[in-house]
Amino acid sequence: MNKMRNLKLMVVLLLATSLILTACGGKESAKSEQSSRDDKYGGTLITADLLSDPGSFNPITSSEHSEIVGIVLESLTDRNAETLEIEPELAKSWEVSEDGLKWTFHLRENVKWHDGEPFSADDVIFTYQVVYDENIPNSSKDGMIIGGEKIEVLKVDDYTVKLILPQPYAPLLSQLNGFVILPKHKLYQTWQAGKFNQSWGIDTKVSEIVGTGPYKFVDYKTGERLVFERNPYYWKKDQEGNQLPYIDRIVRQIAGSRETQVLKFEKGETHLVGIKNSDYNRMKAMEEQKNFTLYDAGPTWFKSLISFNQNPNNPNVKEQPWKYEWFTNIHFRRAAAYAVDRETIINQVYAGFGQPDFNAVSAPNKRFLNPDIRKYPYSLDQARAELKKGGFSWNDQGQLIDRDGRVVEFTFVTNAGNELSEANLNIIANGWKELGMVVHAIPIDFSKLVRQLTSEYTWDAFFLYLTGSPEPNSGSNVWKSSGNLHMWNPKQQEPATQWEARIDELFLKGATTSDYEERKKYYDQWQEIVADQVPVIYTAVADSIYGVRNTLKNVRPNALGGVLWNLEELYLEK
CATH class of the missing domain: 3.40.190.10 (Periplasmic binding protein-like II)
Incomplete structure (x- = not known):
């Protein structure tokens, strides 16, 4: 109380002092804010994120991602x-x-x-x-x-x-x-x-x-x-x-x-740099010395997938119709899915930074991801059970044979030069070999692979990475039966199967319905069909890891x- 009386008695002096201090503080604050603001401006950010020269800067005609989109050019x-x-x-x-x-x-x-x-x-x-x-x-x-x-x-x-x-x-x-x-x-x-x-x-x-x-x-x-x-x-x-x-x-x-x-x-x-998962431990050890931080940004949007050729227009069907019969057999595809050792892929290819993947929607896309679908955890016993359901058996040498006694033998390809793809290819092929399949795992030139997939149709099975999107409809060229990237049987005049016809219907409804909850129901059903019919087999998704200078x-x-x-x-x- 005495302090309060003293303050009242000295009100004039304190008021004057207060005004002086406030004025000084205001100037200092303004100066500090201006300094803080100025500290953010300037400098040169350097990356080495381009692997090659761009083919064009025209974002409309370029067949590859334009290097100026988002930096120079904007959208609505x-x-x-x-x-x-x-x-x-x-x-x-x-x-x-x-x-x-x-x-x-x-x-x-x-x-x-x-x-x-x-x-x-x-x-x-x-x-x-x-x-x-x-x-x-x-x-x-x-x-x-x-x-x-x-x-x-x-x-x-x-x-x-x-x-x-x-x-x-x-x-x-x-x-x-x-x-x-x-x-x-x-x-x-x-x-x-x-x-x-x-x-x-x-x-x-x-x-x-x-x-x-x-x-x-x-x-x-x-x-x-x-x-x-x-x-x-x-x-x-x-x-x-x-x-x-x-x-x-x-x-x-x-x-x-x-x-x-x-x-x-x-x-x-x-x-900054995007790093391979296998480099994480080595680079983690040098974080403090080199003044950077590693960020694990979680599962990538990339989809790593396998598919078998179900295209009746494959020129090889006339000479080898049995392959078409194998690949269109749902039990064969399910068996192949069960034989994918996803944990080995995660540990050996992605250095432990990843998770199994069974879904047509990218793992980070929580808005549309349906977790309640059929999954195919690694099990050779379940794989063998599916093969038996599909009419397959084994000969005295342990080789997988079809109803006609023909050994199941095919070629499995991916794009050469991509070490992640090649490593996946070998692990997956080894799983299938455990089932008695004769698998020729061969990396081939990417341009040759693209020709086989889009025009020649002569492939048996492939492993590839595709990009995902937050918007499911962006994948319509893959999932619609008429799509040119409907890889297992592209550009169909009419849906070849009832389940493909149903996916066509779901994508149409998903694209023409504005209500999110209704859209999600349609895309949930699509994911369930894909998981049940396995036209593609998903393997594992790696984490995105970045190094960023502090x-x-x-x-x-x-x-x-x-x-x-x-x-x-x-x-x-x-």
Whole structure:
């Protein structure tokens, strides 16, 4: 109490002192905030994440992932790599009509292209004109053809576009993610002249390649690097209202091999690297000395899978019809699934960083993953029981034979040069050999493998990695019976089986139903059918492991987006 009286008596002095201290503190606080803000800006981020030179910088005509998507070019929507939710990008908001056919997108009004020209609805309209042009081969068109028809794209005003769909299409927002918008003012004349297919090649002056993304393309040296600099016009800001991105310059070196990527990182020449699981323990031991941290980002989105050829158009069917009979026998496929030693794959190929996989949906995709499906844990006894159900038996030499006494013998291939694929191939083949099968496990040139799968159809069995997606409909070219990647029996005029017809129906319903719970029911059923019929056999999924230099801040690596998914928010410690 005495202290309180004293304080009251000295109120004038204290008030004055308080004002002085507050003023000083305010200046110091402002200075501190400004310093903290400035500390985030600047620096050069160096990676060696490219294994080879790009074939083209044209994101529409390129058959491979474009190295400028996401860095230079943006889409109407984006997917948050942490939550998997679709978020606004160039479109700040949208609404859809009750019938699901009319989508109105409101575009951001403060966006500029890297050369300072304003972004507008005209750029969106132009992009659709290019993609729908029959003279421009591109895969972007696939996601924008709905029920065999194009989307009608209308300009409402400079910053509003309306998409009119031929039928409801639930995955639209997902498809728009990655559907990059092109600069009309740079490419319209080229398109009109019929030369779009030749535009933005690797010999193009990089200043002509403009986007709205966080970085502009400033240099490309063949066999060496791609260089990007901060976009001074970038529209995105951080939570305090400061303009993004923070880092001034991105240098993406062309490493040529994974070994070189790791070596550069270990030498301190780069800020991040994706590492093989088998390198984890060795690199973990040098974390502190080399000033980096290893992140286990959890199961990858890649699917490692096996399939047997069930295509009646296989030219070898006439000479070897028995193979077609084996591979179309569901008990043979189930037996093959039971004989896959997934734990050995995890331990020997992925150094213990992985998990068994039985599902058509990628392991991290919790929104659509159905855990209640039939599984095939390693069991040679169950495999033999399935073979007996399928009419198989064993001869005196222990070889597996069919009803006609013919030894089960076939070729099992994967892409040569991929050590993970080759290691999987041998482990899986050994499991089948334990069942008495004669398996010729042969890595072959990737281009040859692609020809066999997509046009020649002469393969027996394969092991491959495919990429997964948060949106199940993105795999429709694999799962629809008419799909060109319906590998075991592609491009069917009519579904060959009732279960394939049912999957066609489920994918149609999944694509035309907007309610998430209803969609999940359809995709749950699809996963159950795949697990029951085993047209493909899933093996194991590895964890994604990244090494990141400790000077790179605000990193939150995950399996979908890697380290750079939030590139504009990363900064370098000074």
